[in-house]
Amino acid sequence: MDIKQTQAFSAINKATEKAQQLGVNANITILDTSGHLKAFLRMDDAFLGSIDIAMGKAKTSMLFRMNSEAVGEFLNPENGTYGMTNTSGGLVGFKGGMAVKAAGEIVAYIGVSGGSPDQDFVIATAGSEL
Amino acid sequence: MDIKQTQAFSAINKATEKAQQLGVNANITILDTSGHLKAFLRMDDAFLGSIDIAMGKAKTSMLFRMNSEAVGEFLNPENGTYGMTNTSGGLVGFKGGMAVKAAGEIVAYIGVSGGSPDQDFVIATAGSEL
Amino acid sequence: MDIKQTQAFSAINKATEKAQQLGVNANITILDTSGHLKAFLRMDDAFLGSIDIAMGKAKTSMLFRMNSEAVGEFLNPENGTYGMTNTSGGLVGFKGGMAVKAAGEIVAYIGVSGGSPDQDFVIATAGSEL
Amino acid sequence: MDIKQTQAFSAINKATEKAQQLGVNANITILDTSGHLKAFLRMDDAFLGSIDIAMGKAKTSMLFRMNSEAVGEFLNPENGTYGMTNTSGGLVGFKGGMAVKAAGEIVAYIGVSGGSPDQDFVIATAGSEL
Numbered sequence: 001m002d003i004k005q006t007q008a009f010s011a012i013n014k015a016t017e018k019a020q021q022l023g024v025n026a027n028i029t030i031l032d033t034s035g036h037l038k039a040f041l042r043m044d045d046a047f048l049g050s051i052d053i054a055m056g057k058a059k060t061s062m063l064f065r066m067n068s069e070a071v072g073e074f075l076n077p078e079n080g081t082y083g084m085t086n087t088s089g090g091l092v093g094f095k096g097g098m099a100v101k102a103a104g105e106i107v108a109y110i111g112v113s114g115g116s117p118d119q120d121f122v123i124a125t126a127g128s129e130l
Numbered sequence: 131m132d133i134k135q136t137q138a139f140s141a142i143n144k145a146t147e148k149a150q151q152l153g154v155n156a157n158i159t160i161l162d163t164s165g166h167l168k169a170f171l172r173m174d175d176a177f178l179g180s181i182d183i184a185m186g187k188a189k190t191s192m193l194f195r196m197n198s199e200a201v202g203e204f205l206n207p208e209n210g211t212y213g214m215t216n217t218s219g220g221l222v223g224f225k226g227g228m229a230v231k232a233a234g235e236i237v238a239y240i241g242v243s244g245g246s247p248d249q250d251f252v253i254a255t256a257g258s259e260l
Numbered sequence: 261m262d263i264k265q266t267q268a269f270s271a272i273n274k275a276t277e278k279a280q281q282l283g284v285n286a287n288i289t290i291l292d293t294s295g296h297l298k299a300f301l302r303m304d305d306a307f308l309g310s311i312d313i314a315m316g317k318a319k320t321s322m323l324f325r326m327n328s329e330a331v332g333e334f335l336n337p338e339n340g341t342y343g344m345t346n347t348s349g350g351l352v353g354f355k356g357g358m359a360v361k362a363a364g365e366i367v368a369y370i371g372v373s374g375g376s377p378d379q380d381f382v383i384a385t386a387g388s389e390l
Numbered sequence: 391m392d393i394k395q396t397q398a399f400s401a402i403n404k405a406t407e408k409a410q411q412l413g414v415n416a417n418i419t420i421l422d423t424s425g426h427l428k429a430f431l432r433m434d435d436a437f438l439g440s441i442d443i444a445m446g447k448a449k450t451s452m453l454f455r456m457n458s459e460a461v462g463e464f465l466n467p468e469n470g471t472y473g474m475t476n477t478s479g480g481l482v483g484f485k486g487g488m489a490v491k492a493a494g495e496i497v498a499y500i501g502v503s504g505g506s507p508d509q510d511f512v513i514a515t516a517g518s519e520l
Binding site: 177178179180181182183186190199202205206207215216220221222223224247 | 295
């Protein structure tokens with residue numbers, strides 16, 4: 001079951017409210033479970049460079065079906081996975097990307113960028129439960 | 131004056147309502163006046179191939195500050211503008227891209243793809259006046 | 261329901277047999293319904309340049325949920341759809357891309373290149389019914 | 391002597407059987423000795439992000455005629471080879487890429503991704519002897 005447009009806007013609205021509480025200007029991306037763009041919002045004054053980071057976190061989470069920071073553990077060069085970070089057009093392995101669930105089932109992936117990784121994680125989490 | 135997040139969602143909602151009236155499943159892109167992504171929605175069952183077309187129409191309109199089909203007149207190979215279609219990462223020169231105005235001033239560009247060019251034009255027009 | 265690995269090989273084998281009957285050395289691509297690569301075979305002596313064409317035909321068919329040559333009708337510059345051919349990383353709008361069905365349901369998309377468009381169409385058709 | 395289509399499927403089948411023994415869902419790429427795609431299989435439930443990693447491992451092994459993890463030793467930033475990882479469209483320098491031999495001669499390169507690097511190595515090895 002892939003995410004519906006009303007669900008996608010609901011996820012973005014929940015994330016936006018949390019971002020406003022934290023005083024963060026975030027970019028928020030919703031990808032379907034195959035990685036195709038479903039919805040996006042750049043909050044006012046959010047960094048332009050964070051558009052692509054938000055896209056990358058959601059994509060990275062989707063590609064490996066785990067949080068973006070969990071993929072990041074595999075990207076640590078100390079693990080010897082040289083070049084993995086450049087695969088699939090570039091992976092983004094820090095906090096802010098995760099699955100979006102409805103009734104316990106994964107329906108999409110969300111990527112958030114604009115604050116600190118910890119803030120982005122909290123904002124994404126707010127949008128991850130429909 | 132660049133578009134605000136509430137205005138961007140307003141534009142998408144107006145376009146979505148028009149699309150639903152026409153029975154079209156559309157992709158709707160809002161770019162700021164510099165061409166950076168502000169907001170996006172892929173309506174349910176919209177063609178995946180139309181994501182990029184909607185992006186391209188809005189970009190093309192922004193780059194030349196005219197409707198996408200007006201840029202298209204310059205792209206007609208009969209005009210001898212060989213290769214112009216490939217500039218700026220690829221132009222899309224048919225109906226569905228135009229400026230978004232608030233109080234008579236351009237604040238963004240909208241791109242719509244999913245129906246026929248004429249349908250896309252009507253849907254984009256619905257989202258172009260805030 | 262997305263295509264299984266055994267079904268993907270079955271589709272490739274059916275297409276390969278048909279290609280051998282026709283004396284064509286074909287490239288055969290199977291994409292899932294979201295466009296991610298599932299299986300591929302380059303038959304011996306097939307053109308290297310046809311690898312990407314086979315990929316493009318399957319992608320084009322998937323993106324618009326119709327045969328690649330049906331998308332091609334929209335790409336005709338006489339229709340004024342300038343630049344559409346360059347969207348989504350490049351569309352390929354001639355015969356050889358179509359849906360793969362199992363029990364009447366679309367489970368994948370096949371793209372074939374190596375012979376004439378008509379030969380590619382016949383080969384793809386052979387692989388399109390599981 | 392470049393790999394034949396029947397040999398390519400044989401290599402993929404051997405690797406697939408090994409992966410199933412290990413309980414790994416792998417992506418398996420076969421490139422010819424020039425680096426052009428010959429055959430590919432994404433096993434059911436394999437990570438989408440591993441498609442490109444499998445491709446990258448086989449390419450990396452082919453480009454330097456050694457196992458992908460042997461190339462990885464040159465990519466370690468401690469060696470001062472800054473930027474080498476980005477060459478040739480991106481190298482992938484960990485286990486899972488190696489030559490495929492028939493009668494002692496290199497006829498292709500195999501790349502495997504989906505399990506741990508050690509699992510990918512075992513799976514690739516299974517497909518590397520025809």
